[in-house]
Amino acid sequence: SEGTKNEPFSPRTFRGLGNKGTLPWKCNSVDMKYLRSVTTYVDESKYEKLKWKRERYLRMEASQGGGDNTSGGDNTHGGDNADKLQNVVVMGRSSWESIPKQYKPLPNRINVVLSKTLTKEDVKEKVFIIDSIDDLLLLLKKLKYYKCFIIGGAQVYRECLSRNLIKQIYFTRINGAYPCDVFFPEFDESQFRVTSVSEV
Template identity: 25%
Template sequence: MLPKLELIAAACENMGIGINGDLPWRLKTEMAFFTRMTTDTKDKNKKNVVLMGRRTWDCIPEKYRPLQNRINMVLTSQSLDYGDKAITCKSIPHAIEVITDMQNQVERVWVIGGSSVYKSTMESPYFGRLYLTRIKKKFECDTFFPLIPSDFVLIKDPTVPQDIQEEKGIKFVYEVYEKR
């Protein structure tokens, strides 16, 4: 069975997701949510894939690469070799092929950025869900989350906190979308 791709992102009021190759905010609870969602598996013999574009990989501080306890995959048109840190793929369909070949090792596939990877995943037949943290504040950003398609609807996921969260005076809420 083909894996469904789940997107996870945090965006502020102007849908910004990054600035100068970094996050515009530092929210420990939100980062812990990202880590829990992308790492936890029901089957302890399996791992989740974190699928990202090359610029997203480059923006992860060296000491955190690869993201621990996850299979890191990088989409790039360049001929790059990250050794045992990450698997490189040329496209989303290529990544699906590689993941399908490893399906006995993989539980979930999380798309973690950037902007163009989010956009092409939401438009692809492999799209499953979008987990979007809405930061209730405006930040200066140079990278933005793409427009959410009009056929995406909000749903409830029991693993996701429902109420408004707050940290350092910044409010945020977790939203989960599926394609209607």
């Protein structure tokens, strides 16, 4: 995130997210490894600083009427490393259901599924199930975690962007042209700048 920040961010040419309930392209092992590396990386020396920033932001959110009057949803979580500092990954129902069974829940991360229809009885894996972004904010106040990543789908991205909850965006460009019926939502691109570009 360091360096010059003078190039406007623009996702217009690579906004496709899905097609008919699945990835438009063949599952790319390199891309999946990159997702895993980004969403599992933790630097414990920076935890206290991140925690302080989050708490300050959540207090501001609560003072504006968000995050305090929620039920908490249907929650369950244990995980193999419940006491280890981890990142949170948040996804909608369709994104959760698109994950192959052998990879559920995403390992070494606190999995949160946002859905108004799923219950603990529907999801046997150890995850949190919540039904709103307000519930997410309430849950995050209770959890010890390093960073929170929103990993899909479009509706979850849209609501988080509209509430100014997204501070950094990771985009992966997939070479080729693919039919898509789900796209990353439009948003105020002037609020973001490209800070780094790398080959995956």
